[in-house]
Amino acid sequence: MKVSEALKSRLSANMFDTKAELSREQITELVELASEAPSSFNTQNWHVIAITDPDVRKQLRAVAWDQAKVTDSAVLFAVLGNTNVVEALPESMDLATNAGVVGPDIKKWFEDNASPFYDGKPQLARDEALRSASYLAMSLMLAGQEKGYGSGPMIGFDPIEVAKILKVPDNYVVTLLLSMGPLASEGNWARKPRRKNIISFDKF
């Protein structure tokens, strides 16, 4: 599937095939594809919880506006952004240097500059957590689209209660809940047309 086809066929689904299941391998492949998303300073400051346990999903639905897709899709993802933006930087930069992508001087530059950029700036750190997790979430939706799965992003939930249920550490923001899997054969809306007057050139 071309990227343009994935973009034009994706829609936010409400009705999922309640009998469909995805294996851990299938779910892991989707998340690994999504983690190809970019992140500031290569911090990869995200985490994904894949939720298949029906009991956990029932608890989540109770704090997510009773949205049926929380329980009904093959998998539910909680996409998290890390407000301790540079926490994973040593690991991600080691991977890059070990793969020969960047040399030790570039690794040092990233590590020297990333921390001061975010230190003492909680708003910027939270913005970065949301930004990174959002890139990952969109990539996840497109990866699912290629596999023939529908998706349903949600911010309609109580973030404090969701974090409690999923035992999310304090430094992570639950950016999005995301249902994914084969869709029900009927009940979903058609694609919504897009506004066209969203671009200006050179200045607003």
Ligand SMILES: Cc1cc2nc3c(=O)[nH]c(=O)nc-3n(C[C@H](O)[C@H](O)[C@H](O)COP(=O)(O)O)c2cc1C
């Ligand atoms: C950040 C975000 C939060 C959303 N939250 C919800 C939600 O809680 N429940 C829901 O049914 N749809 C939710 N949506 C889906 C939007 O309603 C949907 O993207 C929009 O209507 C455009 O439709 P489309 O995605 O099918 O093109 C959300 C979408 C985004 C990007």
